[in-house]
Amino acid sequence: MNPLLAQFVDESAELLDRCNEGLLRLEQDPQDRAAVDALFRAMHTLKGNSGLFDFPELTEVLHAAEDVMEALRLGRLQYQPSLGDLVFHLLDVVRQGVADIRVEQKPTAVIAQATALITALKGWLPQGAAEADSIQHEPSAVPEELQLVLPFAAQTALWPVFETVDTLWYIAYRPQPDTFYHGEDPFWHARRTPGVVWGTIVAPRSWPALENFDLYRCVLEFHLVSQAAQADIAHHFQFQRDSVRLCALDRWRLADLGGAEALTAMAGARREALVSLLQRGAWEEWERWLAEEPDASGPAAWFRGFAQAGQQDPDRLRAAVRHWAVSLGLETCVGTEEKPGGLPPSAASRPQEDLGRHDAVMPSTATIRVPAAKIDRLMALVGELVVAKNGLPYLAKKATSEYGAEPLARELRAQYAAIHRIVEDLKMAVFDVRMVPLSTVFQRFPRLVRDLARKLGKQVTLSVVGGETEIDKGVAEILAEPLMHLIRNSLDHGIEPPEERERLGKRVPAELRLSAWYEGDTVIVEVSDDGRGLDSDRIKQRAQEKGIMTASDLARLSERDAWHLIFHPGFSTVDRVSDVSGRGVGMDVVKQVVERSGGRVALDSHKNQGLRVRLMLPLAMMSRRVMVVELGDQPFGVPIEHIVEVVRCAPDGQQSLGQRATLVWRGRSIPLVNLGEMFHTIPGPRLNGFGECAVLVGRVDDAEVGLIVDGFRETVDVIVTPLEGPLAQLSVYEGSALLGDGSVLLVLNLRELIQWQWS
Amino acid sequence: MGHTVLVVDDSATMRLSLKTTLEMHQFQVQTAENGVIALDWFRATHQPPALVITDIHMPEMDGLALIRELRALPRGRFLPILVLTTESQEDYRQEARRLGATGWLIKPVRGSDLLAVIDRVLPHH
Numbered sequence: 107m108n109p110l111l112a113q114f115v116d117e118s119a120e121l122l123d124r125c126n127e128g129l130l131r132l133e134q135d136p137q138d139r140a141a142v143d144a145l146f147r148a149m150h151t152l153k154g155n156s157g158l159f160d161f162p163e164l165t166e167v168l169h170a171a172e173d174v175m176e177a178l179r180l181g182r183l184q185y186q187p188s189l190g191d192l193v194f195h196l197l198d199v200v201r202q203g204v205a206d207i208r209v210e211q212k213p214t215a216v217i218a219q220a221t222a223l224i225t226a227l228k229g230w231l232p233q234g235a236a237e238a239d240s241i242q243h244e245p246s247a248v249p250e251e252l253q254l255v256l257p258f259a260a261q262t263a264l265w266p267v268f269e270t271v272d273t274l275w276y277i278a279y280r281p282q283p284d285t286f287y288h289g290e291d292p293f294w295h296a297r298r299t300p301g302v303v304w305g306t307i308v309a310p311r312s313w314p315a316l317e318n319f320d321l322y323r324c325v326l327e328f329h330l331v332s333q334a335a336q337a338d339i340a341h342h343f344q345f346q347r348d349s350v351r352l353c354a355l356d357r358w359r360l361a362d363l364g365g366a367e368a369l370t371a372m373a374g375a376r377r378e379a380l381v382s383l384l385q386r387g388a389w390e391e392w393e394r395w396l397a398e399e400p401d402a403s404g405p406a407a408w409f410r411g412f413a414q415a416g417q418q419d420p421d422r423l424r425a426a427v428r429h430w431a432v433s434l435g436l437e438t439c440v441g442t443e444e445k446p447g448g449l450p451p452s453a454a455s456r457p458q459e460d461l462g463r464h465d466a467v468m469p470s471t472a473t474i475r476v477p478a479a480k481i482d483r484l485m486a487l488v489g490e491l492v493v494a495k496n497g498l499p500y501l502a503k504k505a506t507s508e509y510g511a512e513p514l515a516r517e518l519r520a521q522y523a524a525i526h527r528i529v530e531d532l533k534m535a536v537f538d539v540r541m542v543p544l545s546t547v548f549q550r551f552p553r554l555v556r557d558l559a560r561k562l563g564k565q566v567t568l569s570v571v572g573g574e575t576e577i578d579k580g581v582a583e584i585l586a587e588p589l590m591h592l593i594r595n596s597l598d599h600g601i602e603p604p605e606e607r608e609r610l611g612k613r614v615p616a617e618l619r620l621s622a623w624y625e626g627d628t629v630i631v632e633v634s635d636d637g638r639g640l641d642s643d644r645i646k647q648r649a650q651e652k653g654i655m656t657a658s659d660l661a662r663l664s665e666r667d668a669w670h671l672i673f674h675p676g677f678s679t680v681d682r683v684s685d686v687s688g689r690g691v692g693m694d695v696v697k698q699v700v701e702r703s704g705g706r707v708a709l710d711s712h713k714n715q716g717l718r719v720r721l722m723l724p725l726a727m728m729s730r731r732v733m734v735v736e737l738g739d740q741p742f743g744v745p746i747e748h749i750v751e752v753v754r755c756a757p758d759g760q761q762s763l764g765q766r767a768t769l770v771w772r773g774r775s776i777p778l779v780n781l782g783e784m785f786h787t788i789p790g791p792r793l794n795g796f797g798e799c800a801v802l803v804g805r806v807d808d809a810e811v812g813l814i815v816d817g818f819r820e821t822v823d824v825i826v827t828p829l830e831g832p833l834a835q836l837s838v839y840e841g842s843a844l845l846g847d848g849s850v851l852l853v854l855n856l857r858e859l860i861q862w863q864w865s
Numbered sequence: 866m867g868h869t870v871l872v873v874d875d876s877a878t879m880r881l882s883l884k885t886t887l888e889m890h891q892f893q894v895q896t897a898e899n900g901v902i903a904l905d906w907f908r909a910t911h912q913p914p915a916l917v918i919t920d921i922h923m924p925e926m927d928g929l930a931l932i933r934e935l936r937a938l939p940r941g942r943f944l945p946i947l948v949l950t951t952e953s954q955e956d957y958r959q960e961a962r963r964l965g966a967t968g969w970l971i972k973p974v975r976g977s978d979l980l981a982v983i984d985r986v987l988p989h990h
Contacts (some may be wrong), residue, residue, distance in 0.1 A: 110885060114878045121876075147875070147922045154920075155878040157973025173953075240868060287936060289945035289967040289986065298985070342985065345968035575972075 111207070114155050115699050118204045121155075124148040125197055129190060135437050136185040146175040152200075163220035164203055164213045170227040171196055182232045192226055199223065252278055252353045254363060255329050256370075256410065260304050261364040264331060265411025267303050268357050271333045276353040279328040279346065290346075293328070299342055301334025308857035324715070331355065357415040358422065364464055365412070365430040368405040371574070380409065381431045430791070431781045478579065484832060488529070488536050489825040495529050496822055496846030498522035537725075542582050544622045544631065545573030549591060556595045565604045565615035566597060572622035579725050581703050587633065588696040592633040592719050593618065595693070600637030600717050610714065612636065628705075629725060634718040639709040640666040652677060669709045673697045696721075701857070704730075704747075732843070732853055735802060736817035737782050743843060744813075746821055750805045754798040755812070769812040771803055778812040779859060792816040806857045813859070822846070826853050838862065867891035868915035868987065873931060874949065875923040879972075883918060886976045900926025904934050907941065910956040916987050917946045918970065923958050929957075931963055938963040945986040949974070 107115075115192045130146030131138050147674035153168035171193065177183035203213030216223075254276055256264075256819035257565045267274060279301065296305065308327040313319070332339055336352065343350040383391045445507035502518035532631055555568040577585075577586050601607075601616040608614060613636070647843045649655050649671045660668075670678060670716055675694040695720075697707050705723040751773065758765055761780060768775040778801070793799050799810045824843035829836060840855040870892045872883045884894040895914060897903035900923060909915065917935065922927040928948055928976040935941035950957050958969045967986045968981060 109877065110881055113881045117876060117878045144924075150922055150951070151876040151879070154949075154972040155876055155882075158878065172951075284965075286943050287965050288962070289943055295985070322893070343972070345962070345986075740933050 107208070107211075111159065111836060114159065116202055117155065118152060119201070121148045121152045122197055122201050124205070125152070126194075129193055129197070131183055133187065141184075142179045145181045146172070149175045158513050161207075161213050164200070165228075167196070167220050167223050169214055170224045174230050176232060181519050181820060183230060189230055192230070196223055196227070209273075219289055252276070252351050254353065254355075255306060255308055256304075256331070256360075256363055257306075258324070258364055258367055258405075260306075261330075261360055262408045262411055264304060264360060265408075266480060267333055267416050269416040272356060274360075275332045275334070275336060275339055276355045277328075277330040277332060277339060277343075278351045278353075279330065279343065280349050280351075281324045281326070281328075281346065282349055283323045283325065285324045285349075292324055294328070295342075295346070296328035296330060296852075299332055299334075300331050300338045301332040302330050303333050305330040327460070358426065359414075361412055361416065363428050364408060365426060366433055368408040368412075369430050369434055374702050376406075382428060390484055410603075458538070480538070481579075484536050485540065488533050491529055492533065492823050493825060493844050493846065495522070495525050496824075497848075498525065498846065499820075500845075500847040537578065540579045541576040542579045543573060543579055544575045544582060544585075544629075544773040545570075547582050547586050547589065548573045548620060548622075551589070554590070555597065555618060557591060558594065562597060563603060564597060565616050566599050566601055566618050568618045568620065570620045574626060575622040577631055577723065579624075581629075581705075581725075583702055584699055585721070585723070588699045588721065589631065591621070591631065591693070591696050593620070595636060596633060596635040596717065600635045600639070602637055604623040623724075624725075629723045631721045631723060634716060636716040638667050639713045639717050640672070641713060647670065647673050649674070649677065666709075672709075673707070711806075730853070731821055731823055732826075732851070733802075733821045734819035734845075734851065735813075735815040736819065737815060740785075741819065741845075741849070741851055742781075742815075743822075743824065743826075743851045744802065744804065744856065745840070745853065747803045748800060748806055748856045750810065751803045752818065753801050753803060753812075754794070754796075755801045756796065756798045756816070769801060771810070771812060774810075775808040776803070776812050777860070778814065780814045782814065782816065804856045806860055809860050811856065811860045812865045824851065824853070867893055869893040869895060869912055869915040870983075871897065871903060871907065871917045871919075873897045873900065873917065873919040873928065875899055875920060876939055879920065879949070883974070883979070886974075886979055890974075890980060896952070899923040900928065900931035900934070907935065908938070913940050914944070916983065917944060918949060919946065920949045921954070925949045929961060932961060932964045932966050938968070947982065947986065 110308045124146045125145055128148065131141035132145065135141070149168065149172045152167060153172045156165045156168055174183065174189070174193075178185060183189075190409075199219050200213075205214030206212065206214040208214075256276070264274065279292070279296055279299075281290065282288070285292050293307075306329050308329055310325045310405050313325070339352065340347075369381070372380065379395065383395060391846045392413065396406070413423065416426070433514075498518055501523055502515040502522065505515040505518060505645055551570065552568055555566055559566045596618055596725055601618070602610070602612070604614045607616060617636050619632070619634045621634075622629060624630075646660045646663065649668075650657055654671060654674050654677065656665075673696075677694070698723050700723065702706050703723060708720040709723065710718040710720070711753055731746040733746055733749055736742075736743045736745055751771075755769055755778075760769055767778040767780065769778040770783050800817065802808060802815055802818075803812050805811075822845065824845070826841040826843050827840055828834065828841045833839075837858045838855055840853045843851045843853055845851050867890075870887050872880055872887070873896070874880050874883070875898050880896040880898075884896060887894050892960050895910075897906055900919070902925075903917075904926070905917070916931060917931075918977040925955045926934075932946055932948070935944060935946065946965065948958065948961040948965055948966050949972055950961075950969050951972050958966075961969065968982060970982055
């Protein structure tokens with residue numbers, strides 16, 4: 107006999123003794139709780155042990171006996187001597203059965219009487235107990251709608267999985283907050299889910315404050331997609347049943363998740379071509395269309411996967427495409443056709459006619475096309491609202507100073523705060539409407555580069571990265587020209603002819619990169635090549651020839667400063683005027699255009715390794731934040747992005763360097779401009795009790811300037827409009843703006859002030 | 866050397882059964898007859914178990930009380946604990962979960978089920 111069976115036989119004898127003893131005590135005192143507990147426990151153990159072996163009758167008999175003991179224990183059944191008789195009998199039979207095992211390897215005595223015993227025992231069980239049990243385990247709540255978190259790229263990656271399975275399972279596993287105190291490792295558990303093809307961790311929308319943060323509370327969710335069978339997944343989460351929600355994900359469900367987005371992400375012409383050929387079911391054209399799309403991760407890849415997965419049901423596939431196209435406003439023929447009394451469109455003008463009645467789905471319009479002018483108008487109105495809103499603080503000030511109505515002023519300020527918030531939100535909303543992806547600008551360049559390279563006999567590959575980066579429409583529009591200049595310059599001056607590159611051991615074809623990305627509130631657009639780079643000696647030489655700077659000034663210039671000479675109007679390093687670029691109107695135009703939109707240009711270059719030009723552009727062109735400074739009684743605005751610091755300056759802090767006044771600021775001498783003197787305001791600088799005057803330190807690019815002013819007021823958001831008419835020639839002003847109280851604010855152009863100061 | 870598993874059951878047969886199966890799969894097994902003995906060993910040992918498997922109904926201290934006690938000890942807080950229940954004891958399973966059990970085994974425990982469940986709850990097994 108194997109040791110486990112021997113152990114079972116021995117222990118069973120002991121357990122049967124315990125049962126006997128408990129039953130005897132119960133017969134003495136039917137209320138003896140300890141006796142009932144002992145009896146139940148022994149019977150329970152006996153049954154559990156029997157289950158280890160293949161003695162089904164024994165286990166069933168003991169199971170029935172255990173149920174009766176449990177009913178006794180829970181008070182559902184009262185002990186009676188006749189029940190005692192039955193149980194004593196049962197114990198005898200079981201004891202004989204266990205003895206039989208020792209000899210015959212099976213509980214013969216129990217097998218013989220099993221049915222009778224089980225029937226007798228069940229007769230003692232209270233009715234309805236089983237039903238009551240089952241009700242308890244019904245799911246208590248309707249599961250909430252499951253929010254699928256499945257990024258576009260993940261969807262694209264899931265398509266091939268449908269080649270082997272028809273249904274995937276989306277699993278949202280939200281461990282109990284105290285999961286760690288259940289000895290669980292939710293991350294590991296999620297990782298080990300069978301058949302996982304995708305997964306992500308979803309962080310809570312808001313985190314608890316640091317002081318309330320409990321390291322041992324799980325706040326994360328795990329979202330997975332598995333190709334395993336539902337039963338296997340359920341089994342894996344057997345102990346986490348309440349923390350897991352499952353959602354079947356077939357190809358059509360997946361299609362609905364990303365279709366409209368994939369279409370939206372596609373460039374206009376490609377998109378229309380796609381919709382048209384999918385609608386017509388033109389599969390030969392479709393293959394050709396795919397072949398033209400090398401991009402392995404974009405919307406085309408999504409559609410490639412979708413078409414592959416959906417080909418089993420082309421009608422449904424077509425209906426889905428149509429649904430997205432209509433919802434994006436790409437296709438409006440349904441509306442026309444179904445309009446009562448509408449003219450039937452001619453077949454020639456409507457190649458997709460037969461599809462108009464394809465399905466009865468009339469999706470709501472998710473996208474509308476709006477003329478840009480309407481949005482510009484909206485933008486202008488928001489701008490005016492920003493300015494009008496600024497009138498409230500003036501009113502509050504007036505309420506106090508003129509009418510002494512401080513409570514009213516307080517209310518006005520509170521009201522201002524509320525309106526300010528709404529206006530800011532509105533501004534952001536309108537701003538968002540104006541955002542367009544940079545791909546709208548970038549898409550023209552591949553062709554341009556190809557044509558130019560061919561014309562110049564150069565071999566270049568252009569890589570475009572970050573076309574999805576969004577930027578204000580106004581900025582995007584003005585960007586095309588500078589980018590064109592930069593790309594032309596790279597091709598013409600930067601990138602060497604193939605034979606020269608080969609001689610230098612450089613890669614042929616050369617690489618030209620056009621990339622864009624976000625950095626805080628800025629969008630960076632970068633044009634870089636691996637060509638000659640900037641040659642500072644040649645630049646200096648050319649600057650001298652052109653009379654831009656004297657030889658002695660040039661000698662003092664650092665390499666980096668020399669690079670910036672290329673932005674000087676009229677500068678061109680090419681000896682011949684090619685018909686591509688080099689008319690001397692390249693880089694200075696780039697710089698001007700970018701700066702006009704509030705951006706900056708940065709250069710980086712290594713000789714023979716290439717040139718990198720970075721345009722740092724503001725996300726939006728709209729209101730500017732300016733600080734109001736006083737000169738005499740006249741307010742002037744200074745754009746806040748140029749203000750570095752506000753300092754007090756004692757008379758001995760000022761020095762004269764030749765003819766110029768300078769200020770020693772942070773160990774450096776910077777030019778000091780007495781604005782009052784410049785604008786002939788009377789009287790001169792206002793001094794405090796220590797004879798100090800107020801100086802505003804401003805910076806444009808790397809040049810600093812100190813401006814002596816008479817006082818500082820608040821900072822305000824204003825819309826700066828360029829000066830017009832004769833005033834437009836006053837370049838020291840960036841423009842004018844209306845203040846909330848209706849007065850006009852002139853906004854200073856620090857760049858011009860600095861240049862003017864140096865000239 | 867494998868992980869140590871603490872098996873708590875008042876039935877010697879059940880202890881032997883689990884011990885045999887686990888030792889066959891390179892676990893070290895420590896057994897205890899009830900919660901009190903298990904807890905005493907757990908407090909004293911220098912080699913705390915990676916997993917506890919406990920029966921529910923036991924004299925002296927039952928399985929539910931043992932879970933509560935273990936969870937109150939620093940080194941028992943995050944310990945995987947499995948309870949041994951019979952098919953019908955759904956309410957005990959839920960009660961055990963509430964008290965901090967990781968999961969359950971349904972008696973009679975088959976070797977393959979035992980290992981599959983251990984594999985799921987023992988992260989670095």
